[in-house]
Amino acid sequence: MKYLLFLSLFILSFHLQAQPGAAQPNVARPGAAQPRHVIVIGIDGLSPDGIQKASTPVLDSLIKSGAYSFNAKAVYPSSSSPNWASMITGTSPAHHEIWSNEWKRTDMANRSYCGGANGQLFPTIFRVVREKMPQATIATFYDWDDFGRLLEDDVCTVKEDRKGEDDTAQRAAGYIAKEKPVFTFIHLDHVDHAGHESGHGTPVYYASVSKADSLIGQVMNAVRRAGMTNETVVIVTADHGGINKGHGGTTPAEINIPWIISGKGIRKNVRLQQPIDTFDTAVTVAHLFRATPPACWTGKPVLEALQK
Template identity: 45%
Template structure:
């Protein structure tokens, strides 16, 4: 009898210890704002005048070498960001992809034919959540489920894109808001990555980011908002698409609610981890078909993976 009681007590203690662990969700996040800048390279951030991004890096967490999917072009990388998977899973392999014109079908699809995105996953988990996307590059709009968003706008300039997104934040206080800027990529193609014009375009993006950060504060949601800065690819010369670090590595910056300050992320991060991290921030389960993993160590109370391996020195 004593042995049986001891066994019950031991089991209770183990269960107590298990349930006493922090919830597998960062605390205090009610809104996520993603700022996506097409063609923004780590070099651009480091060499251009970027006081607002610098503030985010100093007051948040950064990974300077997030790996994109290949090829390092726009459609497949924007898709991978919001779909939590790579081209092999979602089937978007190039900029010629259209919903009704493609060669590789998604490994699973929703009713509209698209692979599940963070927009549709969040909408199904929280049907009343305000979700919106404002984008400078029109083709971004073909990548996500239209019935999953409350707000869907395309504008022809970075300024009009930012102005509308800022008003959207102030008026609707979205649970998930996603903005896309395209002008940095334009500068890369026209003048070349590393050119004075390219760095000026990065500084312009930084000024728009500053206005977005101010709008989050004006909306009264800053203390509950996670802000993520991401890109689809970098570039080399006047192009991109190749398998070089200049083209296939971008910076990922996390700032705001629940985020450690001045933190350098150690774990390997891939561009499709963005969707997984957003799902994790909201405490919702990601689809099994996703291959992304949440970047947990950016959040207070979470450590780098125990099985993290950083390679060997020669």
């Protein structure tokens, strides 16, 4: 009888933790450094294996100067739309209901999320930053057309669908150097293309990872040109990994993703032990900006990465 009571309480506790509102309150740590700028760079299809085996001097430098995990988790299904949506909405498909790349905005025409009106998108980190700082410059540049449908149309100062990884990185770098945006999100797609066309773990795949590293280097050079280095946090992560020429399943190669954070107020050369889910990214950005995450977000800030 006691065992059944204990089991019931355990199941109830687990159920409550999984509900909307589980996002940790965004209480600033005493003495914690707050950046003026945050840049998130998402590389579609980038696996931890890619970073470990390809030539990636820029990422290696960010790892050495920051905190990282090669065991962060994508959500299931390990496909693009559910995971990009989770990364920017601070929760999983169980709540934002984007389950596949076939999702369209019309799918939510008669649905309400997070207390919003019918047809209104689940609130993203872009909206959270905008509500915290109404006058902030917020920019997103993306290389996959369908990324744009996952976030609001009315919160970014600049929201641009670019043509290819080179154009995306160059445009983002130029904008950062000139405008010094408060929050920037950059999406690059070519690593995923290499995985689908040639296979994960192939020389072509690793070459695409090395190219992503050089494009991240362009962004970091722009940060330096803008004089933002000492006031910026950069997060580099991915939506999913891959196996053979695909992804979408539950193998470690598909689910495990890199999560790297470096910059103002971040611990140096630390391999993170805290479990990290992709939807923790949005909550961590909110925490860095001292913004309160919506009650419907279920992620947590990666506090282990922050200096005390």
